[in-house]
Amino acid sequence: MTLRVLVAKVGLDGHDRGVNVITRLLRDAGMEVIYTGLFQSPESVARSAVDEDVDVVGLSILSGAHMTLAPLVVSALREQGSTVPVVVGGIIPDSDVEGLYNAGVAATFGPGTSLEEIVSTLEHLTDSAQH
Amino acid sequence: MNHRSGRSKWQDAYEESPAALSRGATQSGVDLDPVYGPDDAEFPGLFPYTRGIHPAMYRSKLWTMRMFAGFGTAPETNQRFRDIIAAGGTGISTAYDMPTLLGIDSDDPRAMGEVGRCGVAIDTIDDVADLYEGIDLAAITTSMTINAPAAPIFAMFVANAEAHGVQKSLLGGTLQNDILKEYQAQHEYVFPPRPSLRLVRDTMVFATHEMPRWHPLSISGYHIREAGSTAAQEVAFTLANGFAYVELARHGGLAVDSFAPKLSFFFNAHIDFFEEVAKYRCARRLWATWMRDFYGALDEHSWQLRFHAQTAGVSLTAQQPDNNHARTAIEALAAVLGGAQSLHTNSFDEAWTLPSSDAARIALRTQQVIAYETNVTEVADPLGGSWFVESLTDELQREAAQLLEEILEIGDGSMLEGCLIAIDNGWFEGHISDSAYAHERAVQRGERIIVGVNAFNDDAAASSPPNQIDGDGEMRQIERLTRVRRERNDDAVHRALDAVRTDALDADANLMTSFMEAARARATLGEIMDTLADVFGRYQMVPR
Numbered sequence: 001m002t003l004r005v006l007v008a009k010v011g012l013d014g015h016d017r018g019v020n021v022i023t024r025l026l027r028d029a030g031m032e033v034i035y036t037g038l039f040q041s042p043e044s045v046a047r048s049a050v051d052e053d054v055d056v057v058g059l060s061i062l063s064g065a066h067m068t069l070a071p072l073v074v075s076a077l078r079e080q081g082s083t084v085p086v087v088v089g090g091i092i093p094d095s096d097v098e099g100l101y102n103a104g105v106a107a108t109f110g111p112g113t114s115l116e117e118i119v120s121t122l123e124h125l126t127d128s129a130q131h
Numbered sequence: 132m133n134h135r136s137g138r139s140k141w142q143d144a145y146e147e148s149p150a151a152l153s154r155g156a157t158q159s160g161v162d163l164d165p166v167y168g169p170d171d172a173e174f175p176g177l178f179p180y181t182r183g184i185h186p187a188m189y190r191s192k193l194w195t196m197r198m199f200a201g202f203g204t205a206p207e208t209n210q211r212f213r214d215i216i217a218a219g220g221t222g223i224s225t226a227y228d229m230p231t232l233l234g235i236d237s238d239d240p241r242a243m244g245e246v247g248r249c250g251v252a253i254d255t256i257d258d259v260a261d262l263y264e265g266i267d268l269a270a271i272t273t274s275m276t277i278n279a280p281a282a283p284i285f286a287m288f289v290a291n292a293e294a295h296g297v298q299k300s301l302l303g304g305t306l307q308n309d310i311l312k313e314y315q316a317q318h319e320y321v322f323p324p325r326p327s328l329r330l331v332r333d334t335m336v337f338a339t340h341e342m343p344r345w346h347p348l349s350i351s352g353y354h355i356r357e358a359g360s361t362a363a364q365e366v367a368f369t370l371a372n373g374f375a376y377v378e379l380a381r382h383g384g385l386a387v388d389s390f391a392p393k394l395s396f397f398f399n400a401h402i403d404f405f406e407e408v409a410k411y412r413c414a415r416r417l418w419a420t421w422m423r424d425f426y427g428a429l430d431e432h433s434w435q436l437r438f439h440a441q442t443a444g445v446s447l448t449a450q451q452p453d454n455n456h457a458r459t460a461i462e463a464l465a466a467v468l469g470g471a472q473s474l475h476t477n478s479f480d481e482a483w484t485l486p487s488s489d490a491a492r493i494a495l496r497t498q499q500v501i502a503y504e505t506n507v508t509e510v511a512d513p514l515g516g517s518w519f520v521e522s523l524t525d526e527l528q529r530e531a532a533q534l535l536e537e538i539l540e541i542g543d544g545s546m547l548e549g550c551l552i553a554i555d556n557g558w559f560e561g562h563i564s565d566s567a568y569a570h571e572r573a574v575q576r577g578e579r580i581i582v583g584v585n586a587f588n589d590d591a592a593a594s595s596p597p598n599q600i601d602g603d604g605e606m607r608q609i610e611r612l613t614r615v616r617r618e619r620n621d622d623a624v625h626r627a628l629d630a631v632r633t634d635a636l637d638a639d640a641n642l643m644t645s646f647m648e649a650a651r652a653r654a655t656l657g658e659i660m661d662t663l664a665d666v667f668g669r670y671q672m673v674p675r
Contacts, residue, residue, distance in 0.1 A: 068243055091483060111448070
């Protein structure tokens with residue numbers, strides 16, 4: 001089964017080199033990837049995730065606002081009754097990782113994470129979500 | 132007909148140059164000429180300026196060590212500016228936070244979590260006053276790295292300086308104000324391109340008439356490169372934007388030689404050392420040639436491409452961050468050997484966070500080592516004449532010229548229209564994104580080595596330095612803004628915003644006048660930008 005991924009930019013962060021590249025790399029890896037575009041609200045990301053019936057939501061955040069924005073996306077999804085896992089890629093200091101897990105984020109990908117690691121994590125997360 | 136050799140023309144220009152600061156010799160006492168080359172070579176300070184814009188280059192004047200800084204609230208950033216100046220920095224440059232860059236007030240729900248995080252939060256003229264408190268604005272040049280709200284921020288800056296008794300004609304510095312590259316690469320846009328360009332026009336006309344020391348535009352390839360472009364694309368897209376602004380200013384009624392001498396550029400200093408040196412050399416040659424031959428500029432200052440450089444943020448690694456000291460030093464040296472007028476060096480911790488005060492000081496010290504110890508400042512264009520560097524200069528020029536011709540063709544003879552069409556149809560983004568993708572694939576396959584990331588990476592896992600931004604900055608800034616909203620005269624604010632709206636509707640008005648009035652009335656940046664958005668609309672990019 002082909003994995004469906006929503007990649008999203010929330011908040012005011014315009015840095016999109018990472019999200020553009022990861023979108024193409026995940027497509028190369030055989031996934032169906034939908035990209036929201038810039039400046040999305042947590043609610044609009046959650047809506048897109050539900051409408052598109054994706055298996056996982058990936059947020060790209062390089063502005064330092066991940067501790068505010070990622071939990072808002074998780075709760076917006078849960079409010080809409082969705083259980084899809086949320087992962088965050090970007091500049092996430094070690095000291096913030098536990099806080100993100102506690103807020104319901106399923107995985108984080110810091111700078112320099114290899115594509116293999118991202119792909120295997122997404123496959124594992126969606127496998128366990130379906131079982 | 133003038134048959135004098137390049138060398139003899141250069142000699143005359145050199146003798147008129149500001150007094151030499153040089154030792155004129157190597158460390159061991161070998162005599163050094165200010166430039167080397169055969170008599171019929173190109174020479175610095177002479178068209179087409181491949182070898183630099185000044186005949187004596189750094190023997191006359193070192194580059195400005197302009198450190199880019201901003202975080203938290205204005206008083207915190209003011210302290211950092213003072214630290215930089217005390218450590219020997221010779222220019223300052225303000226980094227604004229994301230809400231400010233997008234014209235959103237700190238107490239707006241959309242700003243939540245972003246206030247003071249990537250830069251300093253500026254909501255009103257009160258923040259501007261605190262930002263520059265105790266800094267002599269007539270003595271040190273300041274740069275403002277802001278684009279979509281550049282005009283109202285500039286108005287706050289000028290109104291604040293005037294309120295502190297500094298005439299605007301004495302203010303020296305640079306407003307980035309390069310909105311075209313926001314649609315192409317950096318994505319901090321607010322309004323659609325055409326009304327945004329009207330704001331650029333208004334600032335250019337205002338500065339040209341009222342502020343002879345001011346550079347109202349810093350045409351920026353830095354962000355295009357950071358977004359993933361190649362060196363040739365960086366040159367081509369940046370110069371295309373520069374030519375677009377030349378056309379824009381002419382539409383605004385300015386003669387090319389009245390404003391072009393105040394245009395400045397901002398390029399990346401990336402890690403491929405010789406390619407970067409060649410890039411600056413070919414950019415100068417292309418700009419000079421086009422300005423003289425295509426745009427008819429007669430003043431040699433209009434032909435000269437002046438530039439600020441910043442080392443490549445994207446080359447810094449989060450893994451083994453100490454290695455970044457080496458990267459920054461090499462990149463800074465490329466900028467200097469390439470003839471930069473101004474330079475920012477990144478701090479080693481910036482792959483993780485805004486720089487700590489200590490890290491920023493080391494970055495400045497890196498420039499000082501290059502300037503005062505290495506002796507590279509003695510000879511202009513020291514790599515000129517190298518078969519390799521000359522060939523690479525020609526090759527990058529060929530690639531960039533081809534892209535420039537393509538943009539001109541898209542615009543049917545207008546670079547301005549070419550840029551607007553190529554923004555609209557995603558041409559720029561497609562090129563940049565293809566280059567970024569090719570780079571990342573090469574890294575993922577191990578074809579491109581990044582030390583500490585995909586090679587030599589077994590010694591330690593990535594571990595982040597402490598975050599420099601405390602979470603309470605947002606609350607402090609909201610308190611500051613709340614106080615201004617309480618204290619100010621709301622009637623005056625409404626009148627000033629009405630004037631902004633009226634002027635925005637009149638395409639012939641210059642908005643700088645009503646922006647200054649709004650700034651003095653303590654209108655917020657968000658109020659001014661929302662008023663403009665009512666008239667101009669908001670831009671939305673189509674994800675591709």
